[in-house]
Amino acid sequence: MTLAQAVKVGVIQGRGKLLSAAVLYGAPLVSSLLAVAPLRSGLHAAFDRYPAAAELMNGGGIDLLAETGLRQPAFWAAGFALFLPALLLSLLLGLWGQGGVYAVAASHDSADSPWKKIWPAATKILPRLLVVVLLNAIVWGVAAVLAAIPFAVLHARFKENTDPGPSWHLFIAELAAIVILWNLASASCGFAKAATALRLGEGNPAKAFLAGLKFSIKRFLQAETLTWTFFMLRAGLLALCFAALPLAVTLGGNAMKWLTFQAALFAMAFLRVAEMRSQVAYLEAAQPKPAPVESETQPVDAEVLSSASL
Amino acid sequence: MTKKMIFTSTVFASILATSMAGFASSPPVLFDPPMSPRNANYTIEVSLDPATHVLKGHERIRWRNITDTAASDAWFHLYLNAFANNKSDFFEESGGRLRGDTADRMHWGYCRVTVISLVKPDGTLAPLVQLFPGSDKTVMRAGLPFQVPPAGELLLDLSFEDQLPKVFARAGYAGNFNMAGQWFPKLGVFQGAKGWNCHAYHANSEFFSDFGVYDVAVTVPENYVVGSTGVQWGPEEKAAGRKTVHLHAEDVHDFAWTASPDFLEENSSWEGVRIRILMQPGNRASVQRYIASTKEALELFAKWIWKYPYQQITVVDPPANGMGAAGMEYPTLITAGASPFLPRSVLVPEMIVVHEFGHQYWYGMEANNEFEEAWLDEGINSYYETRIMDAWFGPQNSMFNGLFGLHMGDVAMQRVQYITFPDMDPVVLPAWKYSTNATYAVMSYSKPVMVLKTLENILGTEKMDAVMRAFFMKAKFTHPTTDDFVRIISEAAGRDLSPILGPLLHGTGTVDFKVAGVHNKPHEPPLGLDLSKNPPAPFAKEKPGKKGTEKTNYDSDVTVQRKGEIVLPVEVLVTFADGTTKLETWSGEGRYTTFKYAKRVARVVVDPDGKVPLDLDRLNNGWQASDDGAPASVMALRFSRLFETIYALAAGLF
Numbered sequence: 032m033t034l035a036q037a038v039k040v041g042v043i044q045g046r047g048k049l050l051s052a053a054v055l056y057g058a059p060l061v062s063s064l065l066a067v068a069p070l071r072s073g074l075h076a077a078f079d080r081y082p083a084a085a086e087l088m089n090g091g092g093i094d095l096l097a098e099t100g101l102r103q104p105a106f107w108a109a110g111f112a113l114f115l116p117a118l119l120l121s122l123l124l125g126l127w128g129q130g131g132v133y134a135v136a137a138s139h140d141s142a143d144s145p146w147k148k149i150w151p152a153a154t155k156i157l158p159r160l161l162v163v164v165l166l167n168a169i170v171w172g173v174a175a176v177l178a179a180i181p182f183a184v185l186h187a188r189f190k191e192n193t194d195p196g197p198s199w200h201l202f203i204a205e206l207a208a209i210v211i212l213w214n215l216a217s218a219s220c221g222f223a224k225a226a227t228a229l230r231l232g233e234g235n236p237a238k239a240f241l242a243g244l245k246f247s248i249k250r251f252l253q254a255e256t257l258t259w260t261f262f263m264l265r266a267g268l269l270a271l272c273f274a275a276l277p278l279a280v281t282l283g284g285n286a287m288k289w290l291t292f293q294a295a296l297f298a299m300a301f302l303r304v305a306e307m308r309s310q311v312a313y314l315e316a317a318q319p320k321p322a323p324v325e326s327e328t329q330p331v332d333a334e335v336l337s338s339a340s341l
Numbered sequence: 342m343t344k345k346m347i348f349t350s351t352v353f354a355s356i357l358a359t360s361m362a363g364f365a366s367s368p369p370v371l372f373d374p375p376m377s378p379r380n381a382n383y384t385i386e387v388s389l390d391p392a393t394h395v396l397k398g399h400e401r402i403r404w405r406n407i408t409d410t411a412a413s414d415a416w417f418h419l420y421l422n423a424f425a426n427n428k429s430d431f432f433e434e435s436g437g438r439l440r441g442d443t444a445d446r447m448h449w450g451y452c453r454v455t456v457i458s459l460v461k462p463d464g465t466l467a468p469l470v471q472l473f474p475g476s477d478k479t480v481m482r483a484g485l486p487f488q489v490p491p492a493g494e495l496l497l498d499l500s501f502e503d504q505l506p507k508v509f510a511r512a513g514y515a516g517n518f519n520m521a522g523q524w525f526p527k528l529g530v531f532q533g534a535k536g537w538n539c540h541a542y543h544a545n546s547e548f549f550s551d552f553g554v555y556d557v558a559v560t561v562p563e564n565y566v567v568g569s570t571g572v573q574w575g576p577e578e579k580a581a582g583r584k585t586v587h588l589h590a591e592d593v594h595d596f597a598w599t600a601s602p603d604f605l606e607e608n609s610s611w612e613g614v615r616i617r618i619l620m621q622p623g624n625r626a627s628v629q630r631y632i633a634s635t636k637e638a639l640e641l642f643a644k645w646i647w648k649y650p651y652q653q654i655t656v657v658d659p660p661a662n663g664m665g666a667a668g669m670e671y672p673t674l675i676t677a678g679a680s681p682f683l684p685r686s687v688l689v690p691e692m693i694v695v696h697e698f699g700h701q702y703w704y705g706m707e708a709n710n711e712f713e714e715a716w717l718d719e720g721i722n723s724y725y726e727t728r729i730m731d732a733w734f735g736p737q738n739s740m741f742n743g744l745f746g747l748h749m750g751d752v753a754m755q756r757v758q759y760i761t762f763p764d765m766d767p768v769v770l771p772a773w774k775y776s777t778n779a780t781y782a783v784m785s786y787s788k789p790v791m792v793l794k795t796l797e798n799i800l801g802t803e804k805m806d807a808v809m810r811a812f813f814m815k816a817k818f819t820h821p822t823t824d825d826f827v828r829i830i831s832e833a834a835g836r837d838l839s840p841i842l843g844p845l846l847h848g849t850g851t852v853d854f855k856v857a858g859v860h861n862k863p864h865e866p867p868l869g870l871d872l873s874k875n876p877p878a879p880f881a882k883e884k885p886g887k888k889g890t891e892k893t894n895y896d897s898d899v900t901v902q903r904k905g906e907i908v909l910p911v912e913v914l915v916t917f918a919d920g921t922t923k924l925e926t927w928s929g930e931g932r933y934t935t936f937k938y939a940k941r942v943a944r945v946v947v948d949p950d951g952k953v954p955l956d957l958d959r960l961n962n963g964w965q966a967s968d969d970g971a972p973a974s975v976m977a978l979r980f981s982r983l984f985e986t987i988y989a990l991a992a993g994l995f
Contacts, residue, residue, distance in 0.1 A: 057994070058992040058994075059989040059994065063985035064987075067984055074974075078484070078960075079973055080965065082944055082964075084960070093749045094751070094753040094757045097757045118988065121991040124992060126993070128992070262995060276744075280384045286978065296985065296989060303995075331639070
């Protein structure tokens with residue numbers, strides 16, 4: 032299977048794409064609603080009684096916010112009290128949702144509807160995905176440190192030099208290295224999650240991680256292209272959303288803006304699902320075909336994952 | 342007294358030509374007649390070693406005593422000695438950190454006078470003894486074998502060596518960028534009976550010196566581009582891979598120069614003034630921002646104060662590793678600060694150029710004592726910075742011009758800084774006596790902006806421009822004090838402004854207007870007997886208000902309180918339930934005032950136009966009958982979008 036065919040599978044074929052997108056989209060939505068609740072209360076308590084707060088509507092009043100923080104030292108602390116817990120929740124919910132999406136993508140069992148399949152599958156696969164993500168963070172963290180060493184040496188060498196030529200080239204080289212490494216780490220993690228869903232390594236997350244890493248290095252160009260393309264599409268969509276929407280100065284206008292933003296996030300989630308499904312299809316197609324089955328029936332996989340594991 | 346020699350200006354005139362013979366000849370005459378007293382004149386030859394960043398220099402100082410008291414010694418600033426070790430006043434006070442920069446403790450700097458001599462009438466030199474009266478060696482004193490009488494002149498000859506430090510706090514080097522600021526032995530200011538005003542270099546303080554003419558010959562490697570105070574004249578003299586550049590400035594009180602092989606030069610002009618920009622190649626994208634800012638400042642200062650009289654303004658863009666040199670003023674040379682990654686909507690580069698250019702007026706020509714009354718240049722100049730930025734971009738956008746849809750004005754930015762430390766120190770205080778570096782900044786920059794903005798609102802902008810112009814025209818090329826300022830602007834305003842400015846500049850009082858209470862009571866008709874009638878009779882029955890209106894139905898009152906010690910007039914806008922409004926004015930006398938109405942009050946805003954930016958708490962300036970949750974809801978929606986973007990990243994949506 033070529034990369035283009037895999038992308039076609041990811042974008043067009045299979046069931047449950049909208050459901051998968053909704054699951055991915057829901058994680059940041061739930062987290063942000065939770066996190067903003069105390070801030071919303073604090074803002075109402077601080078500003079509802081005072082006419083001066085009207086200038087917050089038109090994008091001004093930054094100084095009012097600063098003043099409020101100065102006068103009420105607990106204002107921002109209380110307002111942001113749930114920011115970090117919600118961040119953690121978002122991480123876990125996101126990973127949980129990804130597990131479901133990968134599992135649905137890896138499943139060839141058309142009997143169950145994606146709606147029934149996605150929730151138990153997400154829960155089942157979550158511990159293994161956690162291990163995969165941790166391994167990924169450790170390995171790529173170390174790789175980033177190792178990659179930073181030559182740049183640190185070069186920085187020290189150019190520190191005394193104001194000639195912008197070498198510094199500029201160094202900056203571009205650093206940027207390129209960051210993009211390539213980040214993409215590779217992202218692709219490796221994605222393929223490792225796909226491998227977990229496909230039960231490569233028979234449920235051992237370390238083996239699944241290695242399978243993903245090996246695959247993304249072996250097919251470096253394809254992995255980079257896939258990851259970079261989808262990332263740029265999503266980032267572009269979000270940037271377009273931010274750039275295209277003018278400052279709203281009324282409550283209704285801001286509500287419309289929020290809704291438009293939600294639509295953009297949902298579209299991003301859809302693109303993310305397409306990428307994940309493409310990863311699964313591409314990885315699965317690259318696996319050696321199983322030996323022909325003889326008379327006896329294959330044991331049924333107790334998990335709700337794909338029975339077509341390789 | 343017999344051994345002491347008395348030098349008169351007549352005697353000196355005769356020896357001057359001889360004593361200057363060794364220096365380059367025929368610099369141009371820029372201003373005839375002179376604009377300033379020109380009593381401290383320097384002729385300097387200096388050579389830069391690009392490898393070690395050592396400057397070897399030789400200077401002749403011609404100083405004239407313009408006071409009515411004889412001078413028996415000469416005091417010098419050796420500013421670079423502040424960077425010689427961590428025991429200087431500067432280091433002790435700053436802890437090696439200032440203006441967002443940290444000193445490199447491996448690369449120190451110094452200014453060492455190798456020889457100081459008196460030039461005798463016959464042209465021979467008589468060495469003088471160097472004394473260091475301060476706790477560090479940033480001040481040097483040389484006793485004279487004679488007294489310099491009023492109007493008498495003194496000619497001194499010095500050889501010196503500077504080691505530029507790594508750029509920290511304005512001057513130094515970064516790679517092959519060299520910023521020579523406060524680099525030569527410079528005379529203090531002789532103040533007659535009070536003696537020499539020559540303070541040590543403190544962390545917070547800047548500088549103070551007399552006006553004069555500078556002729557400076559700078560020798561650098563041939564491929565270096567030199568920028569400086571004043572103008573370059575004559576051809577560059579090239580020999581053995583090095584070149585000597587002749588520089589000349591008149592009616593200035595300092596001289597700075599910079600040299601680097603990396604500078605890209607851009608030139609522009611405004612009404613005969615050459616704008617010379619020396620850019621770092623990596624930051625060339627910012628050059629148009631610098632040029633536009635300089636032109637805007639030139640134009641508005643010409644309109645509001647006086648046309649920039651010098652032939653040239655040089656704007657220097659320091660490299661990224663030399664940002665300690667950024668945002669600094671010298672006569673006819675300023676350093677800017679920008680990054681190619683800074684969004685266009687963040688107007689910091691414009692603000693820096695406008696601010697530093699403004700110092701050509703408030704510091705450059707109006708040369709106050711920055712050690713003792715820093716606010717006179719920093720504060721007034723910051724006020725003009727906000728005026729120009731506001732005129733250019735609008736008062737709501739003059740700092741953040743639509744950054745992610747948000748905007749903020751320069752005055753609002755200054756106000757946030759002011760309300761952080763509004764009352765720890767007075768504005769007028771020697772720079773090293775402020776309780777912290779932060780209060781020095783607030784009292785020298787931010788609070789004066791609030792004070793002058795409030796004064797502008799009291800007088801009206803047109804009158805304010807007139808009084809500030811009057812102050813500048815009277816104070817230019819002198820050393821004005823705070824008292825001079827208050828006196829001159831009071832004369833120009835036609836009223837004594839000291840009751841307003843005195844407490845604001847010399848005290849730590851604050852002001853905070855507050856809506857203390859609003860009461861809407863249904864009107865109670867009079868009951869009982871009306872004693873105005875004879876015999877007393879029951880009151881006549883009042884007609885009820887028109888149906889559907891609230892006329893005469895309420896006895897309402899609005900109480901406005903003044904917290905803090907500063908008395909200022911303020912406006913109060915009262916909006917009634919029927920939609921009508923009334924603008925009241927309160928003198929601010931007393932602690933509170935109450936306004937009474939016969940209508941139901943729906944909304945009260947004290948200082949609706951923000952005419953008293955000194956007000957410490959703007960939120961308590963208002964009251965409304967019913968809560969308005971829209972602003973908070975809008976902010977919550979905006980934060981929600983921000984949070985959701987971050988959480989989408991965490992959840993793997995990217």
